[in-house]
Structures are given as structure tokens and as C-alpha cells.
Amino acid sequence: MPSESRSGRPPTIHTVAARAGVSKSLVSLVLQNSPNVSAQRREAVLAAMAELGYRPDPVARSLVQRRTRTIGVVIDDLSNPWYVDLLHELRPVLHEHGLRPLLADGRTEPDAVNALSDLRVDGIALVGTPSPSAVAQVNELAGRLPVVVAGSREPRLATVDLVANDDDAGARAVTAHLVELGHRRIAHIVGEGEVGLIRRAGYEATMHGAGLAPETAQGDWTENTGIRVAMDLLRADDRPTAIFAANDLAAVGVLTAADELGLRVPEDLSVAGYDDDFFSRMRRIALTTVDPHITDVGREAGEVLVARLSGDTRSTATRLLRPTLVVRSSTGPAPGH
Amino acid sequence: MPSESRSGRPPTIHTVAARAGVSKSLVSLVLQNSPNVSAQRREAVLAAMAELGYRPDPVARSLVQRRTRTIGVVIDDLSNPWYVDLLHELRPVLHEHGLRPLLADGRTEPDAVNALSDLRVDGIALVGTPSPSAVAQVNELAGRLPVVVAGSREPRLATVDLVANDDDAGARAVTAHLVELGHRRIAHIVGEGEVGLIRRAGYEATMHGAGLAPETAQGDWTENTGIRVAMDLLRADDRPTAIFAANDLAAVGVLTAADELGLRVPEDLSVAGYDDDFFSRMRRIALTTVDPHITDVGREAGEVLVARLSGDTRSTATRLLRPTLVVRSSTGPAPGH
DNA sequence: CTGAAAGCGCTTACAG
DNA sequence: CTGAAAGCGCTTACAG
Incomplete structure (x- = not known):
């Protein structure tokens, strides 16, 4: 040796x-x-x-150069595998520029942003809907550190760049798809946070534009709540013929509820989600959904951060990627069409 | 301010x-x-x-104390969400002891172990089957840094602790379950690496013990290969009545192949996997599988590392957690039983 | 082109 | 109990 x-x-x-x-x-x-x-x-x-x-020794180098070549990545909920694809493209961009992600779970670690800032990370990426405490801490950073939000629509701070998909356009596309299939009673399971509100607004606008009455039920991003809410919707006398859930996990819950109640998909009920999670591509699930190009979101978020670190001082911006409707076999013509 | x-x-x-x-x-x-x-x-x-x-400033502190309170976590394949549950329990253990995970993708970063070692991490966790280059680099570390392998069975080095589930026991349990259901022709789709070999051996031993002839087909850990291999198996004249895939992702591929060929599950074909991935719990998938208690593996791996960092010098060991058979609706009595 | 010095922000013996 | 000094391993002006 x-x-x-x-x-x-x-x-x-x-x-x-x-x-x-x-x-x-x-x-x-x-x-x-x-x-x-x-x-x-x-x-x-x-x-x-x-x-x-x-x-x-990078530690000695960091001390004198005042940068650690480390990026704090706060993931809203490490147990929701939604972030996997995003991280998959974010990491290589950082890596190409000599940066490494230092992980934190925003859900179990309310102080994550402060903790990472104390660790002298060079920048922070917030992945997914940040917690209120994370938002408050970012606000306090007051731009002393570049912060990019990836895959969420909040917070909209003057000191924060934001990369996400156009949730309004995506929600409109999937709702319009259902309308075109002849559905009149289309329910929407609402998601949480700003993203949930925007998707809901896109749904409602499209329904109104088609002369249809929106019907929303509050959900969250989980499969279990999707099951519960869908059960309620589908047990009603005049049940909807289509349900658009705010994300794929909830939509899978809707599929389960339909199976439970003996409703065939898509013959009796059309189901659509949002996110194009990897399980939605499984043929057993085959969910019609919206592809938010989350890997692109991850890549762009990394690029924004890298640009900021190399001196980009343009005013912060929101970048919205155009999502794509993905039609699979969970949606079909309305009964009687 | x-x-x-x-x-x-x-x-x-x-x-x-x-x-x-x-x-x-x-x-x-x-x-x-x-x-x-x-x-x-x-x-x-x-x-x-x-x-x-x-x-x-933790950087200054690290320089003088010669430790960074940072743990390098090399994940074999960041795009396979298998690691999500493991990380979910590994991270809090580290966090409780003031340590943070620094992420690397072993698949896209062959030099990950060396890179993390250069960064002066205090220890390294290898999650999943490590690449040959990662193994070589760990070997070169020669115990200068505590290394724990989580969820894999290799490398078995004198300088490395290992936490995993008892793949042999798990494979035996699932095979025995199929035998008890009256199946005689039970095929196995083999996984990669040491883990693949051990699961295969458990399957073969149980088959021999029951006086049955093993029938194996080489696969990997992916859904697509599962589909392809299952297609071959199921198109044969004397097709198996049950298939045990080495992991859940491949088993989902088997489900897809069965759907494709018009075979009902479990009436015409029983399907079992291994890992109890989160999608296997979805009722649309409802896969019989083995729960390797991966979150426990993550927690124990973290605890081993923490113990080593606080001076535990006992000889390295392999801890195998007892897995649990999880019977869902993808397996049933053999046709004619 | 090269070397000696100062300093990054801490901790760690070492004296008092 | 407290302070002055040395040092962790580098980089960064600053002289030659």
C-alpha cells in the first residue's frame, strides 16, 4: 500500500x-x-x-473555498416513490458539475432546509410539495443560497426558481379526453397543495367549457384515500361514469374500488390519473394518465441550480414543461356510447 | 438580520x-x-x-476532527424503486446519530465507492447488489472505512458487515407454498448475482425434496425480461402451472404474459414473486410474494454502521432476517385440484 | 515560474 | 476554570 x-x-x-x-x-x-x-x-x-x-482532501478545500460542492435535496416524502424518476435525472446533472446530493426527508425532518444550510450546502433542491416549515425556512434564506423547486408549484418566492409541468394543461387534456369519450358525469379527486388546486382548476374549466357540472371530492396523494373516496362516489345512485384522480396512486385506488364493487374498467367506469408513475405502465394497471416528463423536470432543475452556482443572476423564473396525455386501457367510451 | x-x-x-x-x-x-x-x-x-x-461551521469541524458525519450510500440502481423502502428506514437511523446520507448511483457511477472515500465519508452503505467495480473498490479499502452491505449477499469480505434477508428460507417458503397447492410443474425465473443464485438454490432444494423436477429460466430483475421469459415458458406444450419469479418486478411481467396469452391467474396459472414491493400490494396486482422486511434491513444496516463508528470492533458478521411468506390472490390450487 | 506567509473556522493539548 | 498557541489540509494573494 x-x-x-x-x-x-x-x-x-x-x-x-x-x-x-x-x-x-x-x-x-x-x-x-x-x-x-x-x-x-x-x-x-x-x-x-x-x-x-x-x-x-475536499474538506480542507471546502473550508478555504467556502463551498462544499454539495446540494441539499429535500424530498417531500421519501416513502412516496414518485420522486424516484426525478432524482434519476437530477443526480447526473449535479454529478457532471462535481456536485453531490445530500438527502433529507422533508416530511420526517421539518428542519431540513435549515439543517442543510447549516451544513453549508451550495444550493438546495426542494422535490415535491414542500412542507410549510420548509417554505418558511426558504423564505428566511432570502436568496443567500440558490434554491430550486422541482415538481411542485409552490412556494412562488422571488428568490426561488421553479421547474414543474403545466398542471393546468395536463388536467385540461385528460378531462377533455374523457369528455370526448362521451362522458357527462366526470368526477375529480382533488390532490393536496397548490398542485392539487391547479389540476382541479384545469378540470373545472374544461367541464364548464363543455357545459358539464364539475363534481369534486377532496383526496390526497395516497392510494388508500383514493379507494375510500372512490367508494363513496361509486356507491351513489347517480354515480359518475368517469373519475379523474389527481395522481396515479389515487387512481390505482379508484381501480381497486371499482374491482371491489364489480364495476368493469373501462366498460362501466373510466379511470384516469396524473404523473405516469412507473406502475401505471404495468399492463395490469394500464392507466390513462398525464406524463409530466418528470425526468426532464429533474434535469432542468439541476441545470437551473448549476447555472445559479456559476453566477447566473437573472431574475428567478418558473419553467413549465408541456405534459403529454397518455391513453391506456383504463379509459373508454361512456356507457351507451 | x-x-x-x-x-x-x-x-x-x-x-x-x-x-x-x-x-x-x-x-x-x-x-x-x-x-x-x-x-x-x-x-x-x-x-x-x-x-x-x-x-x-461543520466543514471546519470536519477538518480538525477528521470526520464528516456523512455516510456514502451507493444504490445499485437508482431507477429500480426497490431501494425506496430500505432508504426510508436507513436514513432516520443515521439522522439520529447526526449522520447524513450522501447518495451515489452504483450503476451510472462505477467509481462511486472511491469517490465517496475521497470525499472523506465516515462510512459506506452498499444498497442492493453491488457492481464488480464497487466490490473491487471496497476490497481495496481494506477496512479503513466501515462498510455495510444492505439487501444483498455479496461481497462477503472480512472487512464488510452484511444485512439481508434469508433468501434461501424465503425461496423455500414460496416454493413449498406452491407445492402444497398441488402444483407439480413449477418453473423459476432466476435473478442476477448472489441473491439470484441463493433463491434459486432454495427453490431447487424444495423441488427435489418434494420429488419434483426443477425448471429454471434465466432472467434478471426487470419486468420486461419477466414478460419475455414467461412467454417462452407458457407457450410450451407442457407449460408450468406455477411460476416463481426471483423478484416482484419480474413476477409482474409474468402476470402480463399470462394476460396476453389469455391465461387466468390463479385458475390457470399461479404466480409468485419475491420482495413484497409496494405495487405488489395493489389489489390489481395482489401478488403472492415473500416479504424480506426490507425496512428492517435498512434499519439494521444503519445500526451496524453507527456501532462501527462508535468503536465496535467485533469481527464483521452477516445478519439474515427471517422473511415472511405473503399469500395473495395470484396463487391458488393447481388446475384439477 | 516559484516559495514563504497568512488564513479558512474550528478543536485540541498545554500552560497557568 | 480560562487563554494563547498550534494545527487540521488546503488556497490565495504577495513577494521575488
Whole structure:
């Protein structure tokens, strides 16, 4: 093992300098690819580094450079796998720029934003609908740290960039799809937070535009609530012939409720969701839904953060990606059509 | 904003000391709850900290203490949501001990272990089947850093703790369940790596014990391969009446293949998986499977790491949690029983 | 092109 | 109980 000195500690620039017969400063310059180093000395230093297995200590570097090359990622709810696709594209963007995600669960860690800020992260990404405490803490940061919100529509602060999909357009598209299939009684299970409100508004606008009466029931983002709410809706005398749930997890709950009540999908009931979660693609589920291009949201959120870190001082903005309607076999013509 | 000094930089122990009229060392002692500080001075320091909004810089602390309170978490494949439940319990354990997970994707980042080690993480958790390069890098670490493997059965190195479920027992339980249902032709779709081999061995042992001939087909952990392999198996003249797939994702592929071929589940074909992934609980899927208690695996992995960091020097060990058979509606009596 | 010095914000012995 | 000093491993002006 050439990588350890006699002291048992990993080599430092000091060790390298001694080995190469130069000063510590010179080693540092080589480390930073400074052009002001003669080829001969550069070679000597590089050779010494290789022999010793030298790896620069990022902690020391962080201390003097005042940046940790670390991004705090606060995920609203680590147990909801919705964030998986988003993280999948966010991480490589950070990685390309020498940044790493430091994870926190916003749900179980109300102080996450402050904690990450104390840790001197270089920036923060809020993934999913942030908790009120997270919003308050971001507000207090007052732009001292770049913050990007990914996949949510709040908070809309002057100091925060936001990347999401156009929830209004998505909700309109899926509602219009159901209207075109001849459905008149189309219920909507409402989601939480700003995203829930926007999807609901898109649904209502489309219903009104078609001369139909909206019918909403409050839900959340979970499958269980989807089951419960759908049960109530479907047991009514004049039950809807279509249900648009605010997300796929809730829509799967609707499927379950329909199975439970002996209703065939889509013959007796059309079901649509939102998010295009990976399980929605399973043929057993085959859910009509809206693809919010969440991996693109993740990538763009990473790019925004990277740009801010490299000095982009343009005013913060909201970027809305255009979502796509994905028609699968959970929706079909209204009964009698 | 009382938290910033005129210089625009956050307050340091120096600022606090000046404000409280004491030396820097004293501030440091207060920070560490040293008993050797008079109540009066302690109060003065605490008050100064509060007024200034002082937050100790963990970077400086890391440099001198030689630990970053950060754990590198290498997830074999960030796009396979299998790890979600594991992370869900691993993170809180770390958090309770002032540690945070620094994420890496083992699949897209072959150098992840070295990179995290260079970053001076205090320990490493390998989640899922590690890549060969990750194994090699862990081997090179030679115990310089505590490493725990969670949810996999490899590598079995003298320097590595391992927490997983008893894949052999789980595979035996699910196979026995199918045998008891009267199935004679039970095929197994084999998974990858050591875990795949162990589950296969459990299946084969149980088949032999029941006087039945094992029938295996090589798969991987994906749904698509599950579909393809199941198609081949089910199109054969003497098709199996039951298929045990090495994980739930592949089992869902089997369900899809069965639907495609017009086979009813479980009347014509019983299907079982392994992992009890969250989608398996959806009533549309309702997969008979093995619950490996992955959240417990995550928690124990975290506890092992924490123990190592607090000086536990007992020889490394493998902990195998007892898995549980979960019978749902995808399995039933063999045709004719 | 190169080296000696100062400093990043802490902690840790070491004296008193 | 308290303070002055050294040092963690780097980078950053600053002289030559």
C-alpha cells in the first residue's frame, strides 16, 4: 500500500511536496492546473502524487473555498416513490458539475432546509410539495443560497426558481379526453397543495367549457384515500361514469374500488390519473394518465441550480414543461356510447 | 438580520468570543458542552451566539476532527424503486446519530465507492447488489472505512458487515407454498448475482425434496425480461402451472404474459414473486410474494454502521432476517385440484 | 515560474 | 476554570 505514509494518515500536499522536492504551493498549483508551472516540475509533482496515491482532501478545500460542492435535496416524502424518476435525472446533472446530493426527508425532518444550510450546502433542491416549515425556512434564506423547486408549484418566492409541468394543461387534456369519450358525469379527486388546486382548476374549466357540472371530492396523494373516496362516489345512485384522480396512486385506488364493487374498467367506469408513475405502465394497471416528463423536470432543475452556482443572476423564473396525455386501457367510451 | 456581521459573512467563534468578551477557546468549550466552564461565562457565550445567530461551521469541524458525519450510500440502481423502502428506514437511523446520507448511483457511477472515500465519508452503505467495480473498490479499502452491505449477499469480505434477508428460507417458503397447492410443474425465473443464485438454490432444494423436477429460466430483475421469459415458458406444450419469479418486478411481467396469452391467474396459472414491493400490494396486482422486511434491513444496516463508528470492533458478521411468506390472490390450487 | 506567509473556522493539548 | 498557541489540509494573494 503506497498510499499511506508511516504516520498512518493519508498523504497531503506536504507529503507530496517533500517527495517531489518542491514547495506546497507548487503542488497546489499543479492541482489546479495552473499554467504557471514548468513542465518539468509538473511532471515531478504528478509522479509523486501517483506514487503516494495522493487524493486531495475536499474538506480542507471546502473550508478555504467556502463551498462544499454539495446540494441539499429535500424530498417531500421519501416513502412516496414518485420522486424516484426525478432524482434519476437530477443526480447526473449535479454529478457532471462535481456536485453531490445530500438527502433529507422533508416530511420526517421539518428542519431540513435549515439543517442543510447549516451544513453549508451550495444550493438546495426542494422535490415535491414542500412542507410549510420548509417554505418558511426558504423564505428566511432570502436568496443567500440558490434554491430550486422541482415538481411542485409552490412556494412562488422571488428568490426561488421553479421547474414543474403545466398542471393546468395536463388536467385540461385528460378531462377533455374523457369528455370526448362521451362522458357527462366526470368526477375529480382533488390532490393536496397548490398542485392539487391547479389540476382541479384545469378540470373545472374544461367541464364548464363543455357545459358539464364539475363534481369534486377532496383526496390526497395516497392510494388508500383514493379507494375510500372512490367508494363513496361509486356507491351513489347517480354515480359518475368517469373519475379523474389527481395522481396515479389515487387512481390505482379508484381501480381497486371499482374491482371491489364489480364495476368493469373501462366498460362501466373510466379511470384516469396524473404523473405516469412507473406502475401505471404495468399492463395490469394500464392507466390513462398525464406524463409530466418528470425526468426532464429533474434535469432542468439541476441545470437551473448549476447555472445559479456559476453566477447566473437573472431574475428567478418558473419553467413549465408541456405534459403529454397518455391513453391506456383504463379509459373508454361512456356507457351507451 | 442579526445573523450577518458587517463583513457579510456568517459569524464565527471569533465573532462570538468578541461579543461575549471571552477567548475563542472558551466558545469552543461551550459548544462542546464542556463542564469546565463557569455558568456565568457559559450564559454570556450562549447569549452572544443567540444574538448573532451563530451556527458552527461543520466543514471546519470536519477538518480538525477528521470526520464528516456523512455516510456514502451507493444504490445499485437508482431507477429500480426497490431501494425506496430500505432508504426510508436507513436514513432516520443515521439522522439520529447526526449522520447524513450522501447518495451515489452504483450503476451510472462505477467509481462511486472511491469517490465517496475521497470525499472523506465516515462510512459506506452498499444498497442492493453491488457492481464488480464497487466490490473491487471496497476490497481495496481494506477496512479503513466501515462498510455495510444492505439487501444483498455479496461481497462477503472480512472487512464488510452484511444485512439481508434469508433468501434461501424465503425461496423455500414460496416454493413449498406452491407445492402444497398441488402444483407439480413449477418453473423459476432466476435473478442476477448472489441473491439470484441463493433463491434459486432454495427453490431447487424444495423441488427435489418434494420429488419434483426443477425448471429454471434465466432472467434478471426487470419486468420486461419477466414478460419475455414467461412467454417462452407458457407457450410450451407442457407449460408450468406455477411460476416463481426471483423478484416482484419480474413476477409482474409474468402476470402480463399470462394476460396476453389469455391465461387466468390463479385458475390457470399461479404466480409468485419475491420482495413484497409496494405495487405488489395493489389489489390489481395482489401478488403472492415473500416479504424480506426490507425496512428492517435498512434499519439494521444503519445500526451496524453507527456501532462501527462508535468503536465496535467485533469481527464483521452477516445478519439474515427471517422473511415472511405473503399469500395473495395470484396463487391458488393447481388446475384439477 | 516559484516559495514563504497568512488564513479558512474550528478543536485540541498545554500552560497557568 | 480560562487563554494563547498550534494545527487540521488546503488556497490565495504577495513577494521575488
